[in-house]
Amino acid sequence: MPGLTQAHSVVAPSTASRRIAGALVIVYAIITMIPLLWIIATSFKTPPDSISYPPKVIFTPSLEGYVNLFTTRTRQTPEVIATLPPPTTWYDKLVRSRNMVIAGPSNVIPRFVNSIIIAFGSTFLAVFLGTLAAYGFSRFKVPLKDDLLFFILSTRMMPPIAVAIPIYLMYRELGLSDTKLGMILLYTAVNVSLAVWLLKGFIDEIPREYEEAAMIDGYTRLQAFRKAVLPQAATGIAATAIFCLIFAWNEYAFAVLLTSGTAQTMPPFIPFIIGEGGQDWPAVAAATTLFVIPIFVFTILLRKHLLRGITFGAVRK
């Protein structure tokens, strides 16, 4: 090994070129983050600040966007507001300073809950089915294995709008339109292909000797799978689950075409957060911020497995 390291230093880039490379990458990273940081900043602006010209970099932070996101409000004249009992909470006060009265909660919480239920439900099912199928493909002689694997992958590559036409008709017949169950099944079907391919890669890496040893000890194949393979594959299963979760969390095309109310998730809901006279940008930005924070966390958790995930397990670094 020392020989190798030494040899490496012969072709290692010079300090100067390394610094220039670093500076360029950092500049790109900062430019690329500006749109996101801008949205997060906008979520803490007041509506007038959010559309002021020139754009305001320094502003007094306000939670109006978040209050507007979680409530529906009606406009009242100052005289009517004066007759009301004094506001009891900070958000009541904030809304009344805009000559509005809180009418009730908005739909955002049910939409968030839908997103969570559908994402977790479909992820659980896809990872469960995917682990079994990946193990089957990894360890057994399956007739037409390569064709089946290609078939599984090709289902994920289909244009969602094209798939949505028959699904729309099928769900109408089956009463699954605009239901969480329907969306969970659909996302499971889309995610299971990724899960099979990713998990097959992870399980291929686990030496067969583990199960063989367990089976010599008297375990059945299923017990060996459960006691020897699953614990070894835990990291891979977790990474796969996060990928499925991100897909289901982010999905828009099916959601916008197949749900309208009770099963609607966040992505089709966010663009329709409107205030008086058009989009209420601080509220939209607040929803976007809350929606993307889990993705930041997941990206950091996944950073070592990202490459695998985006190439269906083929490129492993």
Place this chain on the structure above:
Amino acid sequence: MTELPAQTAFADRVAEAMPSGIGKTVRGLSDKAIAWLFIGPTILLLLAINIFPLIWTIYLSFTNYRANRPNAEVKYVGLDWYHRILGDADVWAAMQTTAHFVIWTIIIETVLGFGLAWLIDKKFRGHALWTTVILIPMMLSPAVVGNFWTFLYQPQSGLFNYAISFVTGIDPSSFQMLGSVRLSPWAIVIVDAWMWTPYVMLICLAGLRSIPDYIYEAAEVDRASPWRQFWSITLPMALPFIMLAVLFRGIENFKMFDMVNLLTGGGPGSTTEVVSITLKRQAFESWRTGYSSALAIILFVTVFGLANIYVKALNRVKQR
């Protein structure tokens, strides 16, 4: 994994219930049985949610069925829709719009992505952290990205217009990225490049890292110039990875819907109407189910062909 113990218990009970004589045979067969028990549910689910609907779509593409009139009489129209689509100027216009979008995003993303990967491969201090930062956009929801870029593209107050006017001195309210026929195709290319350059970068980085050091050492010994090394070692050896990224971006952008739907919705007019938007308009706004089924089948076949090439490319990279 709570269902696994139950399944194991079930299999055990089945095994116990077998007469001991054939127990050995069952044990011998069981691997095959387990294989199908494990793979079967996935295949069944995909048959129910992908293949059955696909066959239904093929059937619908030969009929005049309209989803908004489920009770009307369904007539067989043969290959009429296919004929009409191939001669439809709007479809060809949408194909051209899609091609423009696919080609330019691939060029920009490949050049930027490979360049970034090449810089990151110099392993400067903190490169791992900055790489993670760069990767964030591709993890976001394309719909949410499209939506918030409409905010950045606002003619007067938008940050993008302001930045452009700051750099070039043009009045920020003098141009509309999303409202103008000339600029809107580029508006979607910019957002796509912002979002997906990291994707190409990540795959190129894997390609660059797969090149063993001894090749460069040999080149060094032969006194090959850095320029020569780049063209005869770095680029050819990373090429399979670049192709993989290009193919996948090509497939994804060929069927692009979310981001474009939220940025421009295909407008102004139909300047940014990519094929998926045409399909959505025909299927869910005009309710021409037969026509849109035929268009969907044409898209299916195209994507299926591309996916086939993609898998071959994947296998090539895998062998390295």
